[in-house]
Structures are given as C-alpha cells and as structure tokens.
Amino acid sequence: MNTSIEVQVLQWFERALAQKPELRAVWLAGQDLDTGVRDRVLRLLEADRASGAFLEETAVAPEEMPAEFPKVGERLGAWELLKPLEAGGMGVVYLGRRADDVYDQQVAIKLVRPVHLLAAADFRRQLISRFEDERSILARMSHPNVARILDGGSTASGIPYLVMEFVDGVPLTDYCRTHQLDVPARLALFCKVCDGVQEAHRHLIVHRDLKPDNILVGANGEPRLLDFGIAKILEQEPLPTDGKRHTSLSAMTPAYASPEQVRQQALTTSSDVYSLGVMLYQLVAGVRPYELGGLRPSEAEHVVCETLPDPMRRMLDKAVLSDVERRQRRAQITSDVERIVAKAMHKEAARRYGSAQELADDIRRYLEGRPVLAHPDSTAYRVGKFVRRNRWGVMAASVALVAVLASAGVALWQADRARQAAADTEQVNAFLIEVLSSSDPYNAGRELSLGEAVDLASGRVAERFAGRPDLSSRIRHALGYSMTSRNELELAERELLAAREEAMRALGPDDLHTLRVQEAIAVLRMWQGLGEEAVSLWQDLLLRLEARGLKDDPIYLLALNNLGNYYLSLEDYARADEVFTRVRALPAPSTEGGFAPTDHAAMLSNFAYTAHGVGDLARAEALYRESIAEFERLVPEGSPELAMALNNFGHLRQEQGELEQAYELFGRSVRMRERAFPRGHEMVVNPMAGLAMMAMRLDKPDEALALAGKASEMATRVYDRPEHGAAFAHWVLAATRHRLDDPAGAADALAMAQDVFAQLSPPPEDLAEAIPALAEQVCTDPGAATKPACQ
Template sequence: MEVQVLQWFERALAQKPEQRRLWLADQDMDQGVRERVLRLLDADQASGAFLEETAIAEEALPPEFPKVGERLGAYELLKPLESGGMGVVYLGRRADDVYDQQVAIKLVRPVHLLAAAEFRRQLISRFEDERSILARMSHPNVARILDGGSTGAGIPYLVMEYVDGVPLTDYCKANKLDVRARLALFGKVCDGVQEAHRHLIVHRDLKPDNILVGENGEPRLLDFGIAKILEQEPLPTDGKRHTSLSAMTPAYASPEQVRQQALTTSSDVYSLGVMLYQLLAGVRPYELGGLRPSEAEAVVCDTLPDPMRKMLDKAALTDGERKARRAQITPDLERIVAKAMHKESARRYGSAQELADDIRRYLNGEPVLAHPDSTAYRMGKFVRRHRFGVAAASLALLAVLASAGIAIWQAEQARRAADDTVRVNTFLMDVLKSSDPYNTGSDISMSQAVDEAAARVTAGFPDRPDLASKIRFALGYSMISRNKLDTAERELGLALRESRAAFGPEAVPTLRIREGIAQLRKQQGRLDEAQQMLHDIVDSFEAQGLQSEPAYYVTLANLGEIHLSRDDLEKAELYLGRALALPPPPQDGQFAPTDRAVLKQNLAQVAHARGELVEADRLYLESIDELERVHPDGSPELATALSNLSTLRDEQGKADEAFALIRQSVEMREKAFPSGHPTLITHWALLSQRAVAEADGGYALTAARKAAGYAEDLLDPSEPLAIFAQYVLAEALLFQGELVEAEQRLAGAEIQVEKMPPEAKNLRNLLSDLGQRLCQAPKAGSLPRCGG
C-alpha cells in the first residue's frame, strides 16, 4: 500500500498546486489511500516554500535533513535549486580547498523521509541505481557523476556536474532558434540518449526539464532517477513493469510505459519524438492536464496527434514566427516525428542514433528513412481497432486476388482445346459467376456454392488431373478472397499435387499454383514463407527462360507487393519496376487490362512512403487515368486508387480535394456492389465521420444513413458493425441538432451492446461518450436520458 500511496502522491504533484485536491477527489481509489495522499500533500505544502528562499524553514524539515551551510563529505550545500517528484537538488561547492568547483547535490525530497521504512528502502535503492547508472557513462551531452554517499543519518546523496543552463524548450525560445537550429541541437540530445542506450540504460523520464542547455549551446541530459539497466531488470511476476513508483512524466511517456508494460530503449525514442514535436510545433502533441489516468492512457495509446503544421495554430507564436515555422516544417519532418512517436514500438526508429541520423540526413538534404505506414499496415490497424469489421475489411482487401486468379485461369484455358474450355467454363459458370465483384459487381455470397463446387471436382474430372488442378486453383484463389483460408489450403494443396502429376514440378501451371499458395501464406501472416516462395518461383521462371509468361509478370508484381507490405521499399521498387518494364502481353484474354495500372498504384505507394510526393502524385494520376479508360463507370480498383490519392492530398494540405476524392471513392464502391455488401457499412460510416470533421453535417448524415441502412439490411442488429453504424448515425444526428432521433438511435445501440461480451469495452465507451455529448448539447434537457 505504501507504494500505491506514493504513486498517487506523485501524480497529484504533477497537477497545478491549486487543482491538486480537486483532481485527487475525482480519482477512483481507496479512501484510506486518498487520506494518506492528502496528508502528504499537506506536509509537502508546509515544506514547499523552502525552495523559494536560500534559507530553509527548519521547522518544516525532518531534523536529520541536511541544511544550507552544512557539508556532505567534501562538499558544502549553498542553496536549493529545484525540486522534483522524488528528489531535491542543491547548488554546492567543493569545500576541502583541493580545488574550487561548483556542483549539483541531489537528495531525497524531505517529505518522503516521513514515509514508512519500506518506502525509504526503495528510495535508497533508487539513488544507488542512479549512481551506478551515471558511473557507467562518459559523454559531453550527459551530466557526469562526481561523487556520492550518505549522511550520518543515512540519507543518500549524489554529487553531479553542475550544469548552469536552462531547459531545452526555454533555450530554443530565448535564442529564437529556427527549425534547422533546433534540429541540430536536438541531434546532440539524441547523442546523449544514445550513450545511455549503448550501456543498455533506459532513461524513462525524458522531457525538456531534464535536458539543460548551457551558454555554449551544449545540451546535458540529467536525472536518471527512474532509469533502469535493462540487463539487471527482470520482469515482475504480474507481467507489468512498474516504472519506479510511476515517477515518469505522462505527457512524454510512451504507450507501453503508460500501460506499465516491458520497456526497451524504444520507449525513450518515443519520448524524444514528443520533445521534437514540441520543439517544432510549439506545443506538445497531447495535453493531459486534469485527465484521469485511464483517460490519459487512452489519449497516449490510441489517439494520433494532429500534424505539427496544424498544431502551430495553438502555439504561442507571433504571426510572423508561425508563418516562418510552418514553411520550415516539411512532410519529411512530419514523417520523422511520426516514426519516432509510432504507437507500436517496433515501428519506431531502432535507436536514438537512428533518429539522430535521420535528422542529420534531413539537414544535409539527403533522403530520410522515415516514411508513411503502408496501406496494408493502416488497414490492419483499423481492423484491430474495430474487430467487428474484420470480415468486411478482409473481403475488401482480398477481393482483388480472386479477379487475378480467375483472369489467369481463363487465360490458360484459352490455350487449351475447345472441348476442354467448354467443359471447364460450363463447370465454373455454374458455381463462380457471382464470386468476383471486380468483374461482375455481384454480391460475394458464395461460401456454400464454392464448397459444393470443390466437392464436385473429383467426380467431375476423375480422369483429368490437368483440368482438375486448374479448377481447384481457381476455387482455392477464390476462397482466399473470402478469407476461407483452411478450405483454400486444402484446395490449393490438392491442385499442386495434381499439377505436379500432370505437368511436372517446374511447369508453368505448377508454378502458378505455387504462387497462389504464396498468396495464401501471406494472408495467413506467414510472410517469411510467402516471400521465399515467391523468390523461388521467380528463380524457376528465369532459370527456364520463361520471362515472357504472364505468370512471371504476376509473380514479380506480387513479390514487389509483399516487400511493400513489409516496408522494404528498395526491394519493392526493384520487383515492381521489373514487372512494369516487361512488354505488355497481348490483350487477348490472357492478361487483365488493369494490372499495369495496379502496378503503378503500388509504385506510387513506394514513392509516397519515401516522401517523393511529386512522383507519387504522377503515378497515382497515371494509374487513375488508365483505370478510368478501362472502367469509365468505375470499379473497386479505381475506388482504391482514388482513396490513395485522397491520402496524398491530405498530406499536401488540400483537405477539400481529399474529401471530394474519398467521397467519390466510397460512392464508386457502392456501385460495384449493387446489392449491398458489409464493406459498404464500414466505408460509409468512416466517410460520415470524415464529413463531421469537415463540418459538412448534411453529407455526414446522408453517409451515416447509408451505413445504417446497409447494416439493417445485411446484419443482425446485435453484430458489432451494426451497432457501430447506429452509433455513427446518432453522432451525425447530434451534429445536425436532431437530438430526439439521435437519442433514439443511441438507445437502440445501447440495448444491443449489452448483449456483447465484457471485452467489447471500446464500443461501450464510444456509446457512453456520445451519451455525455448528447446531454451537453443545447436544448438537451428535454431528453429522457438528460433529465427530461
């Protein structure tokens, strides 16, 4: 309990003094803990004035606490400098006449000496850790430890290099540093952090106040009081790593630190990203003051910050400074900061050194390594945030595979004897004519039909493994598009066995089936296997001199796409470029006329990810032009291309054009599924929320009614996606001031969400938040839920 009390005490200290008691009263905690925290706050207030004067109010301090003028070893205490959550720092001097030197002397915060023996033991352990950590490092951008020990009463202290400087943000502001100068200075900060990381030390409390810049312009990294040496820190039995009494600063803490998960040096990289954001934008990416811990956690872990250029509007800058800063914050800088602050630690820079190197590449005019998340990754994150939409999202992402499979299947059949073509096409037409929305615009509702077709293959072609393998291949590829991966595994496995028997292990039909199995491995998340299979297939085509085969082109394109999905831009560009460089096969039914446009879309994503926005723009537009020529009335592929271009327009600051493009994309998807499809629910719902953000309430309501309508037609009302559609409609109605219907829709969603398991807390939280916003609206007092 002692540790819990001190955790809450430190959180209370992080609030403004006048708000601490109100903040504490609003927290969910045991009353006994609350009372003990209040007593600590009273004691802290009684002793708090001692830092404002050079003389300490002795009656407010424990009698054993050192006083100004006393000596600690060879050093004399001169005056207090500052106070943090756990310690106080004094200015001191060497007092043994050996040489004259000013130092900083750090001691335990006096109020903590009033705590129980167990907590005092932890404090002493922390000081010993800090002394050990500092002793391991020697770097011009890290404050050095000079000495340490304990007073006669057993109070530990550290003697450190005295840095006569100001916090990082204050220094930049006082010296009116432009963006380039701030970046150069920040690179040195990263160097200091890298020195800690080189010794396997995670600082865990990086913030501007812990980085002082002297008159010589050199930053010094301070305060390793809650740092840890990774190799000496076992994971607790409860699976959470409690950050030294939770003494971290939440505004700069990483998502994994806020969640009390295992930390690596990547956590410090996140904190560096927050500081860099603040240095460039003039404000922090998040403001957490006054939030409950759970609310702060949700902001840090789940909310993406606005672009820095947009946040400049909130910064305390003159109009001239704001204009100059906005001109200097380029898309590359936005990407550098976004990579450092990525919610997933594995997708940040691998070290502080990598961040510093990318900053210096930028300053030298060289290409930076930071780039946007791939489309596949962004969709994956959306699915994980909205698990109820996973089936619909999978269908939207994978449907293109079905078209490729059927197109190539048809191409190969064209080279067969007429009787075989008739025999096979008759079979396929009976069972697959509605399976491919990219060709037919039909609803994807083929599960039962495809299963029946698979069962009929053996009976229908008992003497023709060559034909049976082709049909199973088409069926298996179609099953991938519907996320029936187990069934696809069975059919493609049988197809491969039959094709090897009929054609041989290295024949083109067999290689094509192997390519289909590679796509299956990709969808199963077995990316290493998929990538290696595709490489092997390319090698086999090239060893046999079969580069003119359409299947070789398809394999190159898919290999480039898988490298793109893994953010390996260099190899993605290599294989996509090789595919694009091949002579287009004749338009005789053996080649999909939109495949080259899709290739250009993928190359555009490579350029986009690299920050080469002009090149990305060119490729996106070329692809869209080619798709429009083939599908003048629109297609799902064209809808995807328009969506990608919308993202680029957003990054270019062209919000109106971006919104128009995403509207066109969603409306086009609806035409591709004339009988409706669950994917449309997700697309229309997200478009409605975008319209609310653009303050287009009328269109937001139209889009929301579309989403809700499709949900009512296609889903059970208790399904999460159906509930989400009702939530979006209620939100749009609230935005338009139609409060009565908004409450009705919200009430219906609340009834359904109660049928869901307890784990569906995100959806419950959305509805709860909307209910609160609804009751805060003007004239909401007449609503039943709001007291009417």
C-alpha cells in the first residue's frame, strides 16, 4: 500500500466533508489533484452518502453499511443506541440511554464514522487510535464547562465508542442570538468557555478545533466544551506512519485555525487562544473576521496568516442585525474590547494571551471596570503599518497631528519667553540671532541650514549660559521640540532630558516651564513608541496643573489635546472621545496662549474624526462642517490641514451614502493638495488615485482615466524609493484601463505596479491580493497576454 497516497486521499476526503453536501463534487473538481486521488475521494464520498443516510433516518440497504457497524436499538455495554444526532469528519454521535435499569439517563454516544471502516487497515487503526486518544483526554478532565465522559469501550468487532453526558443545548452563537444577549452578557458567557478551555490546557491538552459548534449552551446558560476528536496531548509525540509529517486543513476548521496551525507548525495552547479570539470576534461583531469559503488552501493560508482583520465596529454593517441592535452593539464595542480581541488574535503567538485563563481574566477586568492588560501595538509599530498600507485618510490625521504638535510647542515657548525679564529675553534673542545667522567657515561662507543651526545652538548653549540653568533649559526645550518635529529623536531626547534636569534644579517640579518640558518629553516618548510612558507623563502633568488650579493655562489644553491625539493615532476612538470631551469644555486655543490661528480648526477636525470613529455620524458631520468653515474663514486660499479635513469629511459622507458629495469633497481636497505641492508630492498621489477609483464607481470614466494617469505619472516622479503609494497608483491606472477595455494599457500599468510591489518588504497585504487578482482578469484578454505583466 502506498501510504503517502492514502494520506492524501483521507485528507482530501475530510476536507470535502467540510463543504456543503451538494457542493462537494464541484468543489473537489476545482482542486489541483491527481486523477487517481480525486476518483478515490469521490468513491469515499459516495460511500459516505450511502452509509450516512441513516442520519436522515431513511432506509439504508444492509450492503451499503459496514457489517460490523452498530445499529439503532443495539446495546453497547450498558447503553442503548436510540437515534443518530449528527456526523462530523471523524465520528458520528447517537442519542443513547442507560439500558440496564440501574438508573435512567440520556447520553451521547460517539462512534467512528461508518465510511472510515471501509478504509485501508492502516488508516482504520489510525482512526481507532484517535478515538482512544480522545477517551484518554476526556478522562483527564473534570470541569462544569467540559462535557464529561461517562464510559467507553469497544464493540465485539473492535469499533471504539465513547459515552458522554448529553448536552441538550445549542451552539454558542445561536444561543447568544436567540437570547438577544448584549455585548457584556456575551463576554460574561465567553469567560466560562475560556474556563473550560483552561481546564484542557491545565492538563497540557490543545483542543485544536475550537468553534461555536463545539460549544453547546444549555437552557441553564452554562456552556459545555465538546469534541476533543483532534485534540493533542502536548507531552505526546505524533507517530507518522511513513516517517514524514502529515497535517492538513482537515484536522481543523480553517476559519477558526491559528496561523501556525494552517502552516502546519508546532502547536501550543496559544493556538487555542487564537481560536478563542476568532470566536469572540464573531460573538461581538456578528460575523467572522475572515470568510474562507471557496478559497484554495494557499489562499486561505494567506488570509489567516497575513491579513489583519478589520476592527469589529467596522464589521457591524455586514452582520445580520436590526438597526437598534447595530447601534447598541456599536456603542458597546469599546476600544478595550477591540484590544482584547486583537491581542487574542495576534498573528504572532508570543504576543497573544499566555493562556485561556489570561484571556478570561482580562475580559473580567473589563467587565468590572478595571484597566485591561491588552495594549495596542506600539506607536512606532502602528505608524509603520500605516505607512506600508498608506491609507491616506488615516495618514492625513497623523500628519495633521505632527503639525499641531510642532507649531504649538515652539509657539508656547515663544509666548513663555515673552513673559521673562527683559534682560533674559535680550540674552536669549542675541544667542538665537547669532546662531541662526552663522555660516559654515569651511565652505566659503555657506549659510547653515536650520538643522545645522539647531545642532550648533545645542553645542554652544552650555557654554553661553553657564550658571543660568533657567535660561539654558528654555533654549534646550525649544531645540528639543524642534528636533522632535524633524524626527531627530535621539538629539531631541538629549536636549529635552537636559532641559528637564536644568529646570528641576533651577525652578522645581511644579513650575510651568518644567511642566512644559515634561509635555515635550511626552510627545517625544510617543514618537519613540513609548506610549505608556507618554500617557503617564501627560496624566501627571494634568494632575499637577489641576492641583494648582491652572486648568486655564495653555499648557493644560495642549497636554490634554495631545493625549487625545495620541489615543486617536492608535484608533482608540472611545478614549480619544473621552479626552476630547474634556478639551471642548476648555476655552478655545488662542494666539495669546501661544497657539497658531488655525489650531482650533485642526482640533475640531480631530474631534470630528474621533466622533466618526465611535459611530456618532451626526456629531462628526456637525464638527467637520464647523472645522471646515473655520479653516475657510482663516485660510480662504486653502491649506494642507483643510485638505485633510475635506478628505476625512468625504469619507464620512461616503459612509452616509452621499457618494456625489463625497466625490466633490475628495476632489476639493486633491486640488488643494496640488496647490500646496505644485511640483507633486507623496501626499497627493494616493488621494488622487483614490479619487480616480471613486470616479469609476460613479461612472465618470473620462475623469477617472485622467486622474489615474496623473497619479501614476506623479508617483514615478516623486517617489525616490519603492513605496506602497507608487504601486497603488499604478494599480489604479491598470484597473481603470481594464474597466475601459484597454487591455494593453492595463497590462503596461500593471507591470509598473508589479515591479514596485516586488521591491517592497514586507509585501503590503492589500496589494498582495489586489495585484494578482487584477492580473488574472487582465491577462485573459488576447491583447494583454504577450505583455510582460502576463508572463
């Protein structure tokens, strides 16, 4: 017997069983299989159909069933088979009862699926071994949330069976839906599921097939964990029959499987934590994070291992919910809930919860109103993700944040300087004029750049202001803030930490200048990816100002606003909204307080973006209109900040179904960016390409083609290295030409997208799917088939 072929046949058979019965043959025909393997799988499916007809209680000819398979009415030890309940990939489950009159009890009796008894002897032995493993696993556990094993044995012909407590319940998702549980109630119920899984983990058992159908909830509201048929005891080593490693998608349910599981890597309890995360996502959002139906194995692996799920709040529109349920659910999916699910579902096993117990504990912390342990990825990590994905609506908010931070920081320092003694001000002014007017003595009097001047000032300040730490601290504060805005973070850290040390020594920890330096350090820590330290610094600063009754000081407004912007940069809309509500209760920023004239309009835009994020679309719309009106009054010619506000408002109108208005807003934003960057800029390319896509959606083909062509040409000019934005722009041009029946032109643009994409590392997830999908469409046309993109 060729064991390798037998392995393939069994694996593909079990995967076919996962498809709908009426689609199994069609699905199998679409797989890349050896004809011999396919034919044998089809024969097994037919045998299974015949032998499985008893599940519908139809008549089955005796010759269609293995002779040794038990039948309804027969006894297995003390237990009588009453009727079949369900069939899985490996076994069938009967309703049974105690038949020896000792006591009356209904039970679930599990046996090997009949068709498997028709398999070759080696595989029959393997399947029977699986049953024995499951019996061993269940015997180890005793927990109210795990279905208990009551008995077990083998028939006279050697077929193993398990007798378990009968759970008269419904799958977890069905229970939550029929009982209309809100999010907190779903979370509380899910904690009990985690408790059951933790019992398995405590015995070093990985379930490997956690899904709602394997968790039944009884009328009493207690969940029971079922089906340890493919579970594995960690201390055991697999015993392959041919010396090779054999794992397949059959030994799991792909939609709930962890990345390491679909990659056939070694599994730990962390794999079950991932599956719990997927279930929790489904319970809360109403839909699974990924739909894998109809995908080839390689495609399913890519989705599970590489694609980040959308936040649950964004998926609510895809769920089958009433408008009232959707609004309620949106309000209850807080940032903490999003973070808990994201941590459980992290692609990297080491970054998930360490156990099901840790996951349950964090959920309970949330339900009790205590801080959760789940934290978002660091700012540096997330900003890197933003850049790679180049989702320009989000990037726009981030860039606006940088502008507000930098301008407000320097302006506040200038306002502070104006309040110092005249002699001190004169010394500082003279020093700055000297530095800023310096030239390079080694390069024929070349004027120094601003960056070089800042570096020069840093080197001279200690010498010039020896004995005056109060003054040198103020200069270092300004230099450090400037360096932060230039992304010179190491230099900024040097200056700001020195400024804080001098301020503490000369002025004390509660002096306003010392607190301004602390605020600057918080901003620096944020951009260094040290978000927790940044938040701690901001909160300490705010408490100190509140204790002194200085909530009206501009530094209080700046720190509170920056704290909100930090949460906004993490897409933690709920916390950002809480902070911005406090900001709105304060007096508006003014130029007298050191703010730029447009800072209030920029704040309003961020308030609107946050309201959009928490799902309050009406409030978001009102704030966007207020922000844009203020921008237009202050800068009627337009500005990059106004362009960002228009862009984000466009996204809101698009979500509200006002596509023409959204298109107009996006268009205004793009034209304003073009005026701000007349020679082209990265901040123009992606919005313009996105506008082209929307033009096609609104059946404006001429506008779409012009915009896509311009974006692609600009991308070629402005990017000096391979970037996502360039590949995206070329892809949009290719897609537009394809829609307009220009296969040769589409292939040419597609080749440019492919060339840039090939140089990106890591490859961006969206284009990794979009480029091959478009190529598959474009290259079927004879006019494109010979082009490089199709070779």
